[in-house]
Amino acid sequence: MESAQRLDHNGELTLLEFPFIIRWREDRCSRCGRCTAVCPTRAIEPSVMAQRLVYSDGNNSLPATIRRVSQVVRQVNDIARHCVGCATCSLVCPNMAIMPEYNPNHKFLFHKNQGGIPYARGGRRNDATTSTLDKLKFTRISMITTPSLDAGRHEFHLRTLMGRNLPPEALPLELADGLLRPRAGGVIPPVREIFPIRIGGMSIGALSPPMWEGLAMGVAYLNEVENIPVVMCSGEGGLPPRLLRSRYLKYFIPQIASGYFGWDEIIHALPEMIEDPAAIEIKYGQGAKPGDGGLLMAYKVLKLIAKIRGVPMYVDLASPPTHQTKYSIEEAVTKMIQSVSMAWGFRVPVYPKIAGTKTALAVLNNLTRNPYAAALTIDGEDGATGAAYHVSLDKMGHPIASNLRDCYLALVKQGKQNELPLFAAGGVGKEANLAANAAALILLGASGVDIGRYIMQAAAECYGDERNRCNLCNLGRCPRGITTQDPRLYRRLDADRVAERVVDVFKTAEIELKKVFAPMGRSTQLPIGMSDGLGVADPAIAERLQISYVC
Amino acid sequence: MCRLSAISSTEYSSVMEAIIALDTMKEGHDGSGLGVTLKDLGGEFANLKKYPIFSGICTDAGRRKLDDYMEHRGFAVKFKWEPKITEGPGINVSRRGHYLATVYQYPDAYRDRPQADKEELLLGAHQDLRRCGADDESIYAFSLWPDVITLKEVGDPLEVGRFFGFEEKPLTARVVLAQGRQSTNYAIQLYACHPFFLQGYCTMTNGENTAFVPNRHFLTSRGFIGYTGYDSDSEIFCHTLHYVHHQLGYPLPYYKDVATPLKDCEFAARPDGAVLGLLKRSLRQLCIDGPNCSIGFLPDGAVFLFQDSKKLRPGIVGGGPGKYGLMSEECGLEQLLPRRQRQSDIIPMRYDLVIISPGAQEVKVWNQRNGSITTVN
Numbered sequence: 001m002e003s004a005q006r007l008d009h010n011g012e013l014t015l016l017e018f019p020f021i022i023r024w025r026e027d028r029c030s031r032c033g034r035c036t037a038v039c040p041t042r043a044i045e046p047s048v049m050a051q052r053l054v055y056s057d058g059n060n061s062l063p064a065t066i067r068r069v070s071q072v073v074r075q076v077n078d079i080a081r082h083c084v085g086c087a088t089c090s091l092v093c094p095n096m097a098i099m100p101e102y103n104p105n106h107k108f109l110f111h112k113n114q115g116g117i118p119y120a121r122g123g124r125r126n127d128a129t130t131s132t133l134d135k136l137k138f139t140r141i142s143m144i145t146t147p148s149l150d151a152g153r154h155e156f157h158l159r160t161l162m163g164r165n166l167p168p169e170a171l172p173l174e175l176a177d178g179l180l181r182p183r184a185g186g187v188i189p190p191v192r193e194i195f196p197i198r199i200g201g202m203s204i205g206a207l208s209p210p211m212w213e214g215l216a217m218g219v220a221y222l223n224e225v226e227n228i229p230v231v232m233c234s235g236e237g238g239l240p241p242r243l244l245r246s247r248y249l250k251y252f253i254p255q256i257a258s259g260y261f262g263w264d265e266i267i268h269a270l271p272e273m274i275e276d277p278a279a280i281e282i283k284y285g286q287g288a289k290p291g292d293g294g295l296l297m298a299y300k301v302l303k304l305i306a307k308i309r310g311v312p313m314y315v316d317l318a319s320p321p322t323h324q325t326k327y328s329i330e331e332a333v334t335k336m337i338q339s340v341s342m343a344w345g346f347r348v349p350v351y352p353k354i355a356g357t358k359t360a361l362a363v364l365n366n367l368t369r370n371p372y373a374a375a376l377t378i379d380g381e382d383g384a385t386g387a388a389y390h391v392s393l394d395k396m397g398h399p400i401a402s403n404l405r406d407c408y409l410a411l412v413k414q415g416k417q418n419e420l421p422l423f424a425a426g427g428v429g430k431e432a433n434l435a436a437n438a439a440a441l442i443l444l445g446a447s448g449v450d451i452g453r454y455i456m457q458a459a460a461e462c463y464g465d466e467r468n469r470c471n472l473c474n475l476g477r478c479p480r481g482i483t484t485q486d487p488r489l490y491r492r493l494d495a496d497r498v499a500e501r502v503v504d505v506f507k508t509a510e511i512e513l514k515k516v517f518a519p520m521g522r523s524t525q526l527p528i529g530m531s532d533g534l535g536v537a538d539p540a541i542a543e544r545l546q547i548s549y550v551c
Numbered sequence: 552m553c554r555l556s557a558i559s560s561t562e563y564s565s566v567m568e569a570i571i572a573l574d575t576m577k578e579g580h581d582g583s584g585l586g587v588t589l590k591d592l593g594g595e596f597a598n599l600k601k602y603p604i605f606s607g608i609c610t611d612a613g614r615r616k617l618d619d620y621m622e623h624r625g626f627a628v629k630f631k632w633e634p635k636i637t638e639g640p641g642i643n644v645s646r647r648g649h650y651l652a653t654v655y656q657y658p659d660a661y662r663d664r665p666q667a668d669k670e671e672l673l674l675g676a677h678q679d680l681r682r683c684g685a686d687d688e689s690i691y692a693f694s695l696w697p698d699v700i701t702l703k704e705v706g707d708p709l710e711v712g713r714f715f716g717f718e719e720k721p722l723t724a725r726v727v728l729a730q731g732r733q734s735t736n737y738a739i740q741l742y743a744c745h746p747f748f749l750q751g752y753c754t755m756t757n758g759e760n761t762a763f764v765p766n767r768h769f770l771t772s773r774g775f776i777g778y779t780g781y782d783s784d785s786e787i788f789c790h791t792l793h794y795v796h797h798q799l800g801y802p803l804p805y806y807k808d809v810a811t812p813l814k815d816c817e818f819a820a821r822p823d824g825a826v827l828g829l830l831k832r833s834l835r836q837l838c839i840d841g842p843n844c845s846i847g848f849l850p851d852g853a854v855f856l857f858q859d860s861k862k863l864r865p866g867i868v869g870g871g872p873g874k875y876g877l878m879s880e881e882c883g884l885e886q887l888l889p890r891r892q893r894q895s896d897i898i899p900m901r902y903d904l905v906i907i908s909p910g911a912q913e914v915k916v917w918n919q920r921n922g923s924i925t926t927v928n
């Protein structure tokens with residue numbers, strides 16, 4: 001017979017192995033049980049504890065002891081139920097009795113592979129150091145011959161172009177009576193004028209209904225009321241059937257990725273579309289998990305998602321790492337761009353998105369030769385995802401700054417920097433400096449940037465950070481209701497409030513972009529590639545990005 | 552802010568007139584340099600209009616290099632001119648070498664070749680000379696073109712004018728462009744002095760061109776050998792003009808549409824509105840986007856002035872048939888043409904492109920907003 005008391009603790013972890021340790025204040029706790037009910041990982045549980053109290057009472061001063069059983073909130077030391085530091089328990093606690101505390105000496109990753117299953121999570125690379133983008137400063141301020149512009153009063157045109165811009169020599173124009181006019185039969189590729197910050201691809205399955213709706217409503221409001229033409233990519237997984245047939249479709253970029261989820265629905269809706277989408281994004285790679293396909297776990301595949309994606313409910317939806325129907329990426333890029341362009345009668349810009357990589361230049365060269373390629377989006381290593389292996393998230397990928405810069409300078413060499421716009425993604429706004437990061441990338445040569453994680457943090461209070469806080473997005477247990485299909489959780493999120501915050505974010509970004517560009521004297525066109533406006537206090541970065549070193 | 556002074560006249564005008572006008576605008580420039588470009592030359596050059604003129608500065612070694620090169624390419628010297636350099640108290644200009652304007656005969660093989668071939672030859676030779684004199688600063692090659700002379704030197708404009716002996720023996724021309732320089736963010740360098748000249752196109756500009764780097768990247772990636780230099784952000788204006796007018800073959804007004812494009816909502820009012828969006832997009836990287844006033848001439852001798860909407864104080868054009876002045880400040884015009892009819896002065900606004908037709912008999916204002924042309928005199 002085994003002893004009731006364990007004699008050894010082999011295989012057990014101490015709480016010091018865990019990344020977050022729960023600080024619970026017995027004196028404040030009223031034992032309401034809200035924290036344990038709300039914890040997404042069941043990292044804390046109500047428990048009992050036997051206490052021996054020594055007391056002395058009355059005239060008799062001799063101490064006596066009593067044993068008492070009290071209810072406590074206890075953190076479990078089961079790695080499968082580790083505390084992710086989300087602090088939802090603190091949020092719901094009426095007495096400020098509980099709070100997770102980050103443990104910098106944790107040994108979490110040594111243990112988070114039980115059963116031979118590698119650690120998977122959501123979020124982005126766990127690197128809390130200052131990113132290159134945040135090291136860049138705007139050092140060229142017009143002072144002498146040109147006074148700075150007044151950001152508040154001067155008229156600014158903060159717009160960028162998404163689509164293939166013909167080189168001037170190729171414009172189908174002719175001269176008649178001293179005036180230029182379009183030549184009959186000339187073909188001009190579709191180009192959209194948009195706000196230079198887009199909302200990058202986050203799928204309708206990865207995001208909860210109120211999150212997706214909130215973003216979409218915010219985008220529509222920005223376009224229709226605020227006159228800020230923000231566009232949003234669908235991510236892989238289609239669009240709601242009603243949106244496909246609505247006039248708001250023009251603000252959206254449906255994404256086609258290697259699983260082709262949602263495309264049956266999109267193609268069938270084609271004859272009923274009353275507006276063309278803003279563009280089509282073909283995803284070849286994602287900065288957060290280069291070489292991996294998308295993944296939507298079975299418990300997120302509920303009725304609506306299954307319908308939009310055209311799949312049965314409750315099955316894992318894994319997209320392969322590459323487009324299986326094609327032989328090579330060159331072929332894929334060429335043929336897919338062409339056939340998708342054709343589906344919309346060549347009225348919609350079609351562009352690929354790739355993960356930041358040393359081989360980006362090869363893709364770029366391929367695109368410059370393909371007259372149907374409308375742009376290139378490069379997603380750097382700091383991009384986030386709803387689900388990926390930790391090793392991919394933390395160790396794979398290419399930083400966006402030098403990747404983008406190399407591509408821009410390669411285009412300059414070919415004289416195609418205006419023809420093929422580059423969009424940069426991955427870590428934009430990582431440290432909340434959205435406009436500054438966007439402006440820095442524009443000065444390095446980007447036509448625009450994409451955001452994902454930033455908008456979740458700013459518009460829906462996503463808990464995630466670069467110390468691996470929360471990052472439960474892959475499990476369908478998002479405590480904020482952002483990345484879950486569980487109505488009990490997404491009820492916590494108010495779509496209207498998300499929309500309101502989306503509007504706040506873009507209105508702010510517009511003002512801040514003006515504040516950056518005004519002192520540089522630029523107001524009519526975005527300062528794309530105006531790298532003399534940038535400086536950095538790190539000589540190696542300065543040399544690599546070909547900008548000035550300042551100190 | 553640099554000061555600009557230009558003359559377009561039916562009779563030949565003295566370069567000194569433009570320089571004195573500059574002097575009245577002195578408050579604005581810091582006297583860091585003077586550049587003049589003259590076209591349609593008078594005096595000794597009046598009968599040599601067909602022949603290319605090299606103008607520049609050479610050291611002794613540079614002069615030998617120049618002679619060797621030109622001889623090697625088959626150019627024969629037809630006429631030599633040098634300014635009568637005047638030094639002394641009150642003239643703080645240091646002599647750099649030989650200031651030259653040498654007229655050449657085309658190489659035999661080129662005499663009967665089409666104009667385009669000759670232009671290509673001159674451009675190539677100009678680039679070669681500029682390159683081979685750059686390292687040791689033995690040659691400053693400002694222009695190599697028929698009937699055009701460019702001279703530049705560092706110093707107060709009036710003093711530089713005297714230094715060149717223009718008070719006694721001025722160069723004369725039907726088109727004179729002169730600029731008094733205020734150094735911008737780039738080091739004072741002779742090649743950074745305006746006006747800038749390329750294949751018959753010339754401009755001078757004031758104000759800082761903040762879009763310089765993207766502009767330069769776009770031009771240098773066009774594959775045209777003349778798009779080099781860029782010691783000044785203002786050289787962009789000349790090359791953009793050349794690109795739009797010469798390379799793309801668009802009429803002059805489209806130069807303004809490229810450098811200072813309309814807002815999209817304004818296109819509809821133009822008869823050619825359908826193409827403006829296309830031009831704006833395809834030539835996005837040539838948008839100047841700075842508070843600049845630009846004055847220049849075309850190969851046919853037309854002189855123009857326009858500015859960006861960010862320009863706080865506009866330039867001015869005045870005069871009458873026979874002689875017009877184009878200035879960055881009114882006092883310069885006052886100096887040049889005190890007896891003109893002031894009521895017909897033109898103070899161009901953001902939409903205006905003022906064009907003095909070749910021969911200086913007529914001034915027209917092209918309105919960018921509606922494409923209309925008003926003949927003023």
Ligand code: SF4
Nearest residue numbers: 039083084086087089
């Ligand atoms: S911080 Fe989050 S994961 Fe940790 S105990 Fe509280 S609710 Fe649970």
Ligand code: SF4
Nearest residue numbers: 462464470471473478
């Ligand atoms: S709050 Fe939701 S979206 Fe944010 S990190 Fe946690 S699980 Fe992911």
